[in-house]
Amino acid sequence: MNGAPLLSVEGLVKHFPVQRSLFRLGRGTVVRAVDGVSFELRAGETLALVGETGCGKTTVARAAAMLHRPTAGRVRFRGQDMTRLRRRGLKAARRHIGLIFQDPLSSLNPRLSVARIIAEPLVIHGIGSSRDRRERALELAAAVGIAIGDLDRHPHAFSGGQCQRIAIARALACDPALVIADEPVSSLDASIQSQVLNLMIDMKERRGLSYLFITHDIGVADAIADRVAVMYAGRIVEFGGRDEVFHHPVHPYTRALLDAVPQLGGGRGTAVSEPGEPPSATSLPSGCPYHPRCPKAQALCKEAIPELTSPGAKGATLAACHFPD
Amino acid sequence: MRSRAGRLLPGGVLVLLAALALCAPIYEAAWGIDPNGVDLSQRYGQPSFTHPLGTDELGRDLVARLLRGGRVSLSVGLVAALMATAIGTVIGLLAGYFGGKLDAFLMRLTDSVIALPLLPLLIVLAAVDLTKLGVPAAIAQSEDVSLYRIVIITGLASWTTVARLVRGETLALREREFVLAAIGQGAGSLRVMFVHIFPNALTPIIVAATLSVGNVILFESVLSFLGLGIQPPIASWGNMLTHAQETIWSAPALAIYPGVLILIVVANCNLLGDRLRDSLDPRSAGR
Amino acid sequence: MTRFAVTRAIEGLIVLLLMSFVVYGLIGLMPGDPIDLMIASNPKLTTADGQRLRALYGLDRPILERYLNWLTAAVQGDFGYSRAFARPVLELVGPRLVNTLVLLITALAVALIVGLGAGLYAALHPRSWIDDLIGYLSFISISTPTFWLALLLIMLFAVVLGVLPASGMPVGADTGLAERLRHLILPVATLSLASAGGYTRYMRAAMIETLGQDFIRTARSKGASEMRIVLRHGLRNALIPVITVIALDFGALFSGALITETMFAYPGMGKAIYDAIMANDFNLALVTLLFATLTTLAGNFAADLGYAWLDPRISLAAGRAGT
Numbered sequence: 001m002n003g004a005p006l007l008s009v010e011g012l013v014k015h016f017p018v019q020r021s022l023f024r025l026g027r028g029t030v031v032r033a034v035d036g037v038s039f040e041l042r043a044g045e046t047l048a049l050v051g052e053t054g055c056g057k058t059t060v061a062r063a064a065a066m067l068h069r070p071t072a073g074r075v076r077f078r079g080q081d082m083t084r085l086r087r088r089g090l091k092a093a094r095r096h097i098g099l100i101f102q103d104p105l106s107s108l109n110p111r112l113s114v115a116r117i118i119a120e121p122l123v124i125h126g127i128g129s130s131r132d133r134r135e136r137a138l139e140l141a142a143a144v145g146i147a148i149g150d151l152d153r154h155p156h157a158f159s160g161g162q163c164q165r166i167a168i169a170r171a172l173a174c175d176p177a178l179v180i181a182d183e184p185v186s187s188l189d190a191s192i193q194s195q196v197l198n199l200m201i202d203m204k205e206r207r208g209l210s211y212l213f214i215t216h217d218i219g220v221a222d223a224i225a226d227r228v229a230v231m232y233a234g235r236i237v238e239f240g241g242r243d244e245v246f247h248h249p250v251h252p253y254t255r256a257l258l259d260a261v262p263q264l265g266g267g268r269g270t271a272v273s274e275p276g277e278p279p280s281a282t283s284l285p286s287g288c289p290y291h292p293r294c295p296k297a298q299a300l301c302k303e304a305i306p307e308l309t310s311p312g313a314k315g316a317t318l319a320a321c322h323f324p325d
Numbered sequence: 326m327r328s329r330a331g332r333l334l335p336g337g338v339l340v341l342l343a344a345l346a347l348c349a350p351i352y353e354a355a356w357g358i359d360p361n362g363v364d365l366s367q368r369y370g371q372p373s374f375t376h377p378l379g380t381d382e383l384g385r386d387l388v389a390r391l392l393r394g395g396r397v398s399l400s401v402g403l404v405a406a407l408m409a410t411a412i413g414t415v416i417g418l419l420a421g422y423f424g425g426k427l428d429a430f431l432m433r434l435t436d437s438v439i440a441l442p443l444l445p446l447l448i449v450l451a452a453v454d455l456t457k458l459g460v461p462a463a464i465a466q467s468e469d470v471s472l473y474r475i476v477i478i479t480g481l482a483s484w485t486t487v488a489r490l491v492r493g494e495t496l497a498l499r500e501r502e503f504v505l506a507a508i509g510q511g512a513g514s515l516r517v518m519f520v521h522i523f524p525n526a527l528t529p530i531i532v533a534a535t536l537s538v539g540n541v542i543l544f545e546s547v548l549s550f551l552g553l554g555i556q557p558p559i560a561s562w563g564n565m566l567t568h569a570q571e572t573i574w575s576a577p578a579l580a581i582y583p584g585v586l587i588l589i590v591v592a593n594c595n596l597l598g599d600r601l602r603d604s605l606d607p608r609s610a611g612r
Numbered sequence: 613m614t615r616f617a618v619t620r621a622i623e624g625l626i627v628l629l630l631m632s633f634v635v636y637g638l639i640g641l642m643p644g645d646p647i648d649l650m651i652a653s654n655p656k657l658t659t660a661d662g663q664r665l666r667a668l669y670g671l672d673r674p675i676l677e678r679y680l681n682w683l684t685a686a687v688q689g690d691f692g693y694s695r696a697f698a699r700p701v702l703e704l705v706g707p708r709l710v711n712t713l714v715l716l717i718t719a720l721a722v723a724l725i726v727g728l729g730a731g732l733y734a735a736l737h738p739r740s741w742i743d744d745l746i747g748y749l750s751f752i753s754i755s756t757p758t759f760w761l762a763l764l765l766i767m768l769f770a771v772v773l774g775v776l777p778a779s780g781m782p783v784g785a786d787t788g789l790a791e792r793l794r795h796l797i798l799p800v801a802t803l804s805l806a807s808a809g810g811y812t813r814y815m816r817a818a819m820i821e822t823l824g825q826d827f828i829r830t831a832r833s834k835g836a837s838e839m840r841i842v843l844r845h846g847l848r849n850a851l852i853p854v855i856t857v858i859a860l861d862f863g864a865l866f867s868g869a870l871i872t873e874t875m876f877a878y879p880g881m882g883k884a885i886y887d888a889i890m891a892n893d894f895n896l897a898l899v900t901l902l903f904a905t906l907t908t909l910a911g912n913f914a915a916d917l918g919y920a921w922l923d924p925r926i927s928l929a930a931g932r933a934g935t
């Protein structure tokens with residue numbers, strides 16, 4: 001298991017056309033939501049993707065789940081190139097990937113009972129009889145802490161935290177190898193956040209899951225991640241082990257992010273934000289997209305885009321900077 | 326009128342009319358009347374105990390004809406509106422869900438159908454000789470065929486509103502996270518469209534369907550009036566007016582009652598649709 | 613703008629072409645058979661003659677081939693002969709098209725003045741009793757069958773009061789203007805009353821929505837006069853959605869014209885279509901239907917251009933595809 005990565009994303013690019021009209025095909029600008037992202041996720045690990053709102057995290061997560069067709073690049077899951085899979089192959093691969101979204105209420109179909117929501121992946125993949133599925137739904141509900149008596153109720157009867165538990169149960173229904181969670185705790189109250197986070201950590205340990213965990217909250221990333229990828233303007237700017245990235249950042253942007261966070265592990269108010277505006281995804285600056293805000297920027301930064309490489313002495317960390325710390 | 330009871334009033338009126346129409350056989354039995362019974366000695370009869378609203382140009386009891394006509398007009402309206410809603414829903418779902426070229430094509434189609442002068446086309450459709458389409462003469466000439474034909478024709482004319490509406494809803498729902506979750510779990514297009522999108526678009530669909538019942542009844546009445554819809558001796562409110570232009574002088578009541586009933590039904594369908602829409606969308610400024 | 617106009621014109625042509633094929637096919641499915649009708653009206657013709665005629669007219673060919681032959685002739689201006697009138701179809705269409713356009717344009721103008729005016733008034737006085745009255749009247753307008761409305765007007769003005777003619781608009785060009793106008797009053801009244809209710813409702817809704825928007829509040833807070841707010845800012849913005857709806861309603865307007873013309877024996881395209889179909893006059897039915905389509909497409913096109921003129925900011929293509 002240790003050899004091949006579970007998920008590998010290679011040179012992922014996703015551009016959204018801004019204006020898609022019948023008569024002006026081909027013209028118009030594009031939003032460069034993701035502009036060349038590569039990373040590997042090993043079996044059993046949790047990789048956190050952090051960055052400010054709008055930097056392209058959600059787009060990466062959705063492309064990794066093939067909810068977006070990438071403009072360019074590959075997404076390999078267990079060695080299989082998902083971008084080349086046709087309907088059947090894709091469906092088979094999806095059985096092993098669970099998804100959790102940011103807005104707990106919106107991620108549950110308001111017209112279905114919770115039992116049906118949790119069991120739906122089983123129905124889709126034709127697993128078990130309807131009685132087996134009901135049983136499995138009960139089991140999962142119990143595991144995530146939803147009262148069995150509530151299973152026939154509809155999502156609006158539940159709080160945000162409970163909805164997210166239901167979403168977790170659904171994501172785990174088919175015993176996935178990978179769970180892609182896009183800001184799963186960001187819209188919850190702080191106290192509920194840690195409960196849900198603990199549930200996710202617990203599930204991971206018991207079921208041998210791997211997480212691709214998206215968050216804009218460094219505190220949350222610090223609590224759950226094994227490794228961290230920091231994104232800026234559609235690219236990964238720093239990638240490495242959690243402790244190295246958070247305690248010895250080498251990219252000026254990562255440093256600025258961490259400086260803006262009062263104390264790590266505080267749980268509260270650790271959301272990523274930094275003075276100044278991130279660039280507009282429709283018109284990125286030339287060279288290093290961070291150069292207009294970077295205190296260390298030099299002439300080269302305006303011209304050449306820095307590649308994500310090892311800055312040498314610092315070991316396993318990768319950074320995309322001409323002048324790393 | 327803005328109270329809850331006021332909101333439901335149009336629905337109540339419609340239910341009442343439908344119930345009355347369903348009671349036609351009871352009325353006929355109680356009064357000993359044959360709704361299609363021609364009695365030339367009784368033409369243009371005045372209201373009396375045996376004929377509460379009088380008789381028509383062939384001496385048939387007007388109340389019985391109105392009730393029978395209501396049955397036909399209401400059921401044609403209902404069935405054709407259901408058909409139109411089904412067609413519109415499928416087209417709207419496909420366009421909104423798959424997007425791209427299919428969407429562009431289907432919406433151009435819808436816009437084109439909306440832009441067409443529908444009534445002349447419906448007249449052609451109503452005039453089509455079914456035997457030329459290979460329908461056996463026995464069926465093509467049977468009485469009931471005009472019923473099925475009118476349902477199909479008016480249904481074909483009324484799907485466009487539903488299609489645009491469902492497309493809009495689908496576009497919005499397609500981005501919702503529970504739909505993405507279903508796709509991400511491996512659900513096929515049909516499942517996503519019919520388990521996840523359709524049930525959540527149902528309320529606006531019901532509004533559009535209600536509005537199209539009124540629309541269909543208007544189409545049915547004019548086609549029947551022109552002699553191309555429901556064929557006599559089956560009564561419909563539209564074909565009861567066919568000879569009204571000639572008898573306006575002698576029997577104005579014959580021209581009034583069916584028209585008033587059409588107006589009442591259509592207005593209440595429109596009202597009900599409007600009220601439903603308003604209660605779903607508090608922003609809507611329409612009445 | 614030009615590019616948009618050209619694209620729309622081409623689309624319109626495609627729709628027209630498709631329609632001509634569909635209608636050609638449907639007309640062939642109408643009862644009766646042109647050759648049988650010929651044989652019936654001429655006792656000297658035998659069944660064998662019928663076969664020969666069929667071959668002569670190409671009626672034994674497949675539908676697509678017949679259609680293409682028809683299209684080739686039509687493009688050269690040869691639309692065939694009307695069976696019922698025994699005249700070239702095109703000769704019949706001309707004056708009727710003019711009559712229909714007179715009816716449509718007059719009725720549209722009246723309906724727009726009445727409808728937009730009433731809608732505007734209602735929007736500016738929401739929840740007043742006049743607003744309520746306008747609301748009920750527009751409801752009745754959209755819910756009344758047009759043919760029945762015509763019946764009522766005939767009953768009232770032609771039968772009871774006897775002041776206006778119920779039918780018999782003269783076809784010739786030699787009739788006096790006053791006489792023509794008298795014959796126009798009831799048809800125009802019918803058609804415009806039937807359409808005005810819809811326009812009122814759209815206008816009221818659009819205007820109320822517009823007046824609630826931020827830029828209107830900004831204008832108010834800057835102390836612009838109420839009149840200026842309503843006319844300069846409100847109306848222009850409210851008209852944009854209204855025009856879209858009116859464009860979409862052109863087909864319905866023509867349908868209304870058909871009913872009106874039939875009811876008042878007004879010699880226009882709508883009545884011609886109805887009569888041609890009832891008389892199995894294939895060539896006339898086909899051509900009148902196509903001209904009817906052309907008329908509504910042209911109306912639609914004009915409304916689209918009006919839309920572009922009112923709101924040059926909005927990309928036309930995106931605006932239409934997105935709604």
Ligand SMILES: Nc1ncnc2c1ncn2[C@@H]1O[C@H](COP(=O)(O)OP(=O)(O)O)[C@@H](O)[C@H]1O
Nearest residue numbers: 016031033052053054055056057058059060281
């Ligand atoms: N469907 C879309 N169409 C157009 N632009 C989009 C779409 N989805 C995301 N974007 C744009 O792409 C950029 C990245 O968005 P996203 O991936 O949601 O960022 P994040 O999740 O990090 O906040 C943003 O500028 C966003 O506006």
Ligand code: SF4
Nearest residue numbers: 288291294301321322
């Ligand atoms: S490349 Fe230059 S601008 Fe970009 S982060 Fe490094 S130093 Fe700053």
Ligand SMILES: [Mg+2]
Nearest residue numbers: 054057058183
């Ligand atoms: Mg996001």
